[in-house]
Amino acid sequence: MAEALSTEQIEERIKDLPSWTTDGRKIERSYAVPHVQGAAFIVHIAAIQDGLGHHSDATLGYKTVHISISSSDLGGYVAEHDVELARHIEAAAAAHGAV
Template sequence: MAVAPLSQKEIEDRLAELPGWSLDGGRLTRSYRLGSHFAATALVVHIARIQDELDHHSDLTLGYHSVSLAVQTHSAGGAVTEKDFELARRVEDIAPGHGTH
């Protein structure tokens, strides 16, 4: 099933509902700080599980006390789509449980 790119207005409207997320280089991005490397690693594993459930994967970067995501929809020519926002919302739902700040 093809996924349609979102307009700039649609992206801005959806970003207003996701504090901490932004559009950078045509991709949705977000970084999280955590209390330890172990906590950051656990968040990465949880995000990877969500990505597999959605069959939609971000560039996911593990730092010492941080996790960063960058996502766009390759099947839509690298545009931002509703699939990207669905992933972002799911990550936002689980991030506080890992002690993000």
């Protein structure tokens, strides 16, 4: 079973992920992206999540996509696989013009 990371461990692991933040219970980021490209980005994120077998909350706004990741099996805390999911999402962002 995965173990929850401390806030310090989370901060260390996301320091190379631009604009990702943590409150110790989740990691999250908002991307600026045109609406239609944002919808495509959401679909891409869903495919990444299915491939990893781990899912996040993703919200499509008019010109934004917001991602919030935590592990429900850990009571809403962050584990290593949450950071891995964020890395995959970050790698996919540029293809959709998300910044």
